[in-house]
Amino acid sequence: MSSSDYLVAARQMQALSFAVHIPLVCFGIAFPAIILFVEWLWLRTGDELYWTLARRWSRVLVALFAVGVVTGTILSFEMGLLWPGFTGTFGSVFGLGFAIEGFSFFAEAIFAGIYVYGWGRLSPRAHFAAGIPMAVAGFTGSLTVISVNGWMNHPTGFTMRDGQVVEVRPVEALFGNSYFWHELLHMYLAGYMVTGFLLAGAYAVGRLRGRWGRYERTALAIPLTIAALAAPVQILVGDWAARAVATAQPVKLAALEGLGTSTAGAPVHLLGWYTHGEVHYGIAIPRLLSLLASHNPSAVVPGLDSVPADSVPPVNVVRIAFQLMVGVGSLLAALGVVFLIFQARRHRLPKTRWFYRALVAAGPLAVLALLAGWTTTEVGRQPWVVYGVMRTAEAVTGAGGIPVGYAVLALVYIGVVAAVIWILRRLASTPLAPLDTPPARTMTGLR
């Protein structure tokens, strides 16, 4: 059996591993900062509610972080398990990003340990200070990983000669690459949306079941506010990202929009299905694609026919994922704007149950949009692993047994997802350890 026979299984195994890991990454990006914000509120006001809230959330953080560590370790294993051709050829170009990411991960793990186990055991200031590197590392870790993804989509910083990489400039390849900034910001905001809406959704469930004290209202209002602010901004950042794709990866843009032939004044289609070079049953909005992509309603947008048929990604997968991301993202932004307007007028949380039902749905929907977004960019990059340089089929392992590994990993990850749900429910229902030592607060200087 040739290696390409396993290509589909290997890609699905990789996709599964990402799908389990990326929602956890969102918590690694946003949760430390949100918890620190709540602890800062405690330091500022002395209100014990914030202390309790930050402490409870940090217990959730450590459980999610532990699962994030192992699922992330699996991803680094898969760089060799599934794609030795990719790592073997280009490791010297992109590997630096992961090496630096390893240190970020390290810092996050060290300070998460100090922070989570240090409640009430370190002075309040020292405890807060231990959280700062944890939050910073959450950001730099995602920065370096996304720099690698930016490089895969827009490879620079090396020269190919006879299939060998020569004249490598790794720093330029990763961080001098203009392509990764929009990806970074898009993912960063997605992290806050996923974390914020999931947290708010958890307390919205409580609201619908009648748990609605001051603690629950605080725990809902803070993450909801952050997600509601991030969601509308995400639309602007997403539009920026699409323009960057239009410039550097016109074929990916054509796949996103189902544009079979290069067209002047190209339309955008909502919904529909792509066959035989065009979108059927969709709602066309004339000239919008040209306007969005080039700021000119009659500009020519390159279509899928601009490259050979074997260099075109699977259009419907990419297109449906893209429409899902944009559609769900727009709904979430609308929910956020409704909340912000309501708050500006009434200065209180909404009373209608429908609002809380919408919040319960918003968390999983945010995860759906996140996964759809990554599907868009990663499947849209196909058939290339390094855009325009190396095909995914050249990168895949020659080792057998990939389908077996895929099946085993799928079973294990079903168990992991069940375990995460179990632990989150358990942590939500168990009170914190009692506190019976006398107050030891020396906070006057921080007021």
Next chain:
Amino acid sequence: MSLAELPLLFALIGLVLYTVLGGADFGAGFWQLTAGRGSNAERIREYAHHAIGPVWEANHVWLIFVLTVVWTAYPVAFGSIASTLSAPLFLAAIGIILRGTAYALYSGVQTAREGRRIDTVFALSSILTPFALGTMVGGIASYRVPVGNAQGNPVSSWLNPTSILLGALAVAVAAFLSSAYLSADAHRQGDAGLEQQFRWRALGAGVVSGAVALAGLAVVRIDSPTIYHGLTSGAGLVAVICSALAGLATLALVGLHRFGPARYTAPLAVAAIIAGWALAQRPDFLPGLTITQAAAPRATLIAVTVAVLAGAVLLFPALALLFQLQLRGRFDPGPPAAPGGHTGPPPDRRPGKPRLYAIAAGGCLLAGFGLLTIADAGWAHAAGVICLLAAIAFGVPATAPTTLADT
């Protein structure tokens, strides 16, 4: 030592630290699995969890460090190793997932029965992972991993005498390290009963580790003569002797309740044997591929070296702080101090100036829209991004989420 070998030195240091620190965690799982039943077994299981708590995650990041350095600095070797040895690599991965999930689950355990169930399922993974990683080292050390994408035998590359022996050695060393550390922790906390139990386990596992290592030399002599020659002459021999002496010293120190110095001699024994392997195999990385041939272009080697050194400057103080807090018992059980303060909204709290913040947020949003969405220049996009982030930052006090909770 040339620039081409420097990243490998970093990776080997990382491997030593992963063996010592991550190994101690896997060893704790081994003792949980073999604790048996009854109240005494429950104590052992419970205690093994506590000892790894705050440092668990940091300990396991070492493996990621090793992998990333190797694939950056020696990409061809990494691709060859990972593809030929994909089976044990995958088994190790499964073990790592299960072990980490068990760690995450343990914070929610309420009854001993739940704890026992989780432990039994996941402690098996604590044996699987070090064994699988040990067999990989055996495959590389016995020259069974040729250069290329999955060019080696998928079975005999890791199921061979050297591999099986090194897998067993990894499990035994893990069990030894963790029982020595757990005994030391119990000593610090003044729990003489647990200290004694783990001390006997440490002595037993130490003797087994030594016996497996000795048997290993005999196996390696037949199975992988190149490594045997390297280990029995020159610098390799010095390393083997160092490892043996450090191992014996650790046993003696644990036997004499001198846990402080034993904390340092145990890693020394591990470090010496890994150094011996590296020296015995040098200059080869894989058959027909020297370390210098395997190395990435110079610019990458320099970048990796700078990144690792800079990272070490930042990380080692932090790591030292974490271990200091752990070893001084700052994270030991006992209720944490209550924060003090009051409950309920403070009487003097004013809403601040949300209106002003709202205007600032709206202004930043508009500016961000103009600069990022309408304008085309790179500098405008950068400024637009900053404006949009500022809009979110101003939006939080404008919305004043904390006052919402009081209504």
